[in-house]
Amino acid sequence: MNLKARYIDMESAEYTCVLHDNDAIELGVREQDRIRIKHERNSIVALLQTTDTVVNQGEVGILGRAYGVLGPERDEIVDVVPTSKPESVKYIKKKMRGEELTTEEIRTIINDIVQHNLSNIELTAYVVALEINGMNIRETADLTMAMVETGDTITFDRGPIFDFHSVGGCPGNKITLIVVPIVAAAGLIIPKTSSRAISSAAGTADIIEVFADVNMDAHKLRTVAEKVGGTLAWGGSMSLSPADDTIIKVEYPLGIDPHAQLLASVMSKKKAAGANCLVIDIPTGAGTKVPTIEEAQAFARDFMDLGEKLGIEVRCAITYGEQPVGRAIGPALEAKEAITILEGSKHPSSVYEKSIGMAAMVLEMGGIKNGEAKAKEILESGQALTKFREIVAAQGGNPNISSSDITVGMYKHDIISAMSGYVNSIKNKQLVQIARAAGSPKDKGAGVVLNKKRGNRVLEGETLYTIYADHEAKLEQAIELARKLDPMVVENMIISKLPNSSKYTVIEETSSNVRSERN
Ligand SMILES: O=P(O)(O)OC[C@H]1O[C@H](OP(=O)(O)O)[C@H](O)[C@@H]1O
Numbered sequence: 001m002n003l004k005a006r007y008i009d010m011e012s013a014e015y016t017c018v019l020h021d022n023d024a025i026e027l028g029v030r031e032q033d034r035i036r037i038k039h040e041r042n043s044i045v046a047l048l049q050t051t052d053t054v055v056n057q058g059e060v061g062i063l064g065r066a067y068g069v070l071g072p073e074r075d076e077i078v079d080v081v082p083t084s085k086p087e088s089v090k091y092i093k094k095k096m097r098g099e100e101l102t103t104e105e106i107r108t109i110i111n112d113i114v115q116h117n118l119s120n121i122e123l124t125a126y127v128v129a130l131e132i133n134g135m136n137i138r139e140t141a142d143l144t145m146a147m148v149e150t151g152d153t154i155t156f157d158r159g160p161i162f163d164f165h166s167v168g169g170c171p172g173n174k175i176t177l178i179v180v181p182i183v184a185a186a187g188l189i190i191p192k193t194s195s196r197a198i199s200s201a202a203g204t205a206d207i208i209e210v211f212a213d214v215n216m217d218a219h220k221l222r223t224v225a226e227k228v229g230g231t232l233a234w235g236g237s238m239s240l241s242p243a244d245d246t247i248i249k250v251e252y253p254l255g256i257d258p259h260a261q262l263l264a265s266v267m268s269k270k271k272a273a274g275a276n277c278l279v280i281d282i283p284t285g286a287g288t289k290v291p292t293i294e295e296a297q298a299f300a301r302d303f304m305d306l307g308e309k310l311g312i313e314v315r316c317a318i319t320y321g322e323q324p325v326g327r328a329i330g331p332a333l334e335a336k337e338a339i340t341i342l343e344g345s346k347h348p349s350s351v352y353e354k355s356i357g358m359a360a361m362v363l364e365m366g367g368i369k370n371g372e373a374k375a376k377e378i379l380e381s382g383q384a385l386t387k388f389r390e391i392v393a394a395q396g397g398n399p400n401i402s403s404s405d406i407t408v409g410m411y412k413h414d415i416i417s418a419m420s421g422y423v424n425s426i427k428n429k430q431l432v433q434i435a436r437a438a439g440s441p442k443d444k445g446a447g448v449v450l451n452k453k454r455g456n457r458v459l460e461g462e463t464l465y466t467i468y469a470d471h472e473a474k475l476e477q478a479i480e481l482a483r484k485l486d487p488m489v490v491e492n493m494i495i496s497k498l499p500n501s502s503k504y505t506v507i508e509e510t511s512s513n514v515r516s517e518r519n
């Protein structure tokens with residue numbers, strides 16, 4: 001059916017088009033059916049919505065970026081035909097039943113994801129099927145290669161190319177901002193790309209975006225890395241492994257990161273960016289993606305096996321993840337904390353220690369002896385800060401950036417301990433929920449800053465942590481959640497008194513061990 005193309009200034013997660021009810025009846029299609037729209041040599045598949053008001057009979061409305069991808073002029077005639085479900089839906093169902101997929105079936109799924117042929121429901125089914133049934137290492141390698149082959153790849157004139165990546169899952173893990181400048185200042189090339197938050201309150205790309213442009217294409221990634229030695233880029237902004245960001249957008253609201261998808265996500269980006277030597281950080285422990293050391297060791301083996309298949313030398317660090325790295329969680333708060341370390345502060349030491357440890361592993365892969373001493377020298381002499389500023393400037397940020405330039409949320413609230421004792425545990429996932437409720441990562445100033453960490457002595461009335469927000473209503477939501485979730489457990493020698501006693505003093509109406517004070 002030939003119809004006039006009409007731009008609709010709205011966005012939706014999947015490519016979407018709108019037909020008048022009468023045209024939909026004539027074409028024999030219903031809401032949520034798929035429609036192929038052809039314009040010259042270009043075509044897209046969009047999900048259908050029907051209307052008797054938004055577009056006229058004889059028109060097809062095409063939403064936002066789908067219109068841009070198809071490319072007709074306003075009112076130009078396009079050809080509209082019904083089309084069936086993509087073949088990959090069959091293979092997603094096969095994985096839902098727990099069956100092994102062939103190389104070709106995996107390629108078909110990834111092709112359909114890259115072409116935006118799958119609805120968000122189908123994409124969610126894919127992610128959930130992987131979360132429940134997983135993939136063996138052969139399938140994971142095929143998945144990785146399919147993600148590489150559907151995008152661009154970069155080749156550098158000189159090498160070897162180094163990289164570093166965290167599997168995530170531990171809040172406050174802002175160390176990439178320190179590791180990359182140390183490695184680049186040592187003269188190694190590290191074209192680092194990061195994703196946005198998946199299970200956390202701020203992915204590395206969300207943090208860097210506070211002070212520099214993270215969007216770059218593959219050409220710019222290569223040019224910046226060759227010029228200043230390193231990049232701090234968002235993988236989703238470029239054509240390297242383009243399926244990755246589409247899948248992450250579905251994982252984020254669920255807060256899940258299926259093992260095989262995680263492996264393929266990381267390794268496809270590294271392969272596409274031309275990495276030869278890679279260090280992987282695997283935060284481990286309760287409240288992370290990898291609860292036990294045994295699981296972390298198996299994860300590391302999978303990374304090394306995949307690396308062998310892809311021609312990348314991989315070394316892994318199993319790192320402590322049972323509480324946040326450092327004290328800040330949330331984009332601006334984490335940026336400030338990381339830059340403070342680059343400026344010379346050694347507090348909090350977990351950020352300093354972890355950054356030095358990870359950078360040392362990369363330096364040693366590059367043949368530098370005593371990587372730890374070298375990493376410390378580069379950081380403490382200010383060379384890492386200078387390199388960081390060069391990278392920021394190359395990415396359009398302030399070339400003289402300092403921690404005092406970073407603005408954090410204007411609304412804040414202290415959570416106060418109602419009892420004296422020691423911090424027995426800090427629950428990562430609950431802290432993430434609170435930071436997200438405060439607006440992180442979209443609201444850059446939102447998040448949480450810990451005043452106490454595990455094992456610290458706490459006096460009644462002391463601040464345990466502070467919640468920050470850019471909007472007052474979100475601060476209120478986060479405070480309410482904090483009361484309910486109680487993410488920091490303070491205990492003393494008496495755990496409980498019986499009968500009719502709780503281990504906590506109940507100061508407000510909640511059963512929390514905290515009371516709240518405004519500031
Ligand atoms: O913690 P969650 O959100 O699950 O994992 C995603 C984070 O982990 C990785 O960190 P990096 O880029 O190596 O610093 C990703 O790129 C992203 O920033």
Ligand SMILES: O=c1cc[nH]c(=O)[nH]1
Pocket residue numbers: 166167168194195198257261262263265266
């Ligand atoms: O880059 C990343 C990091 C963690 N998990 C992913 O799926 N991708």
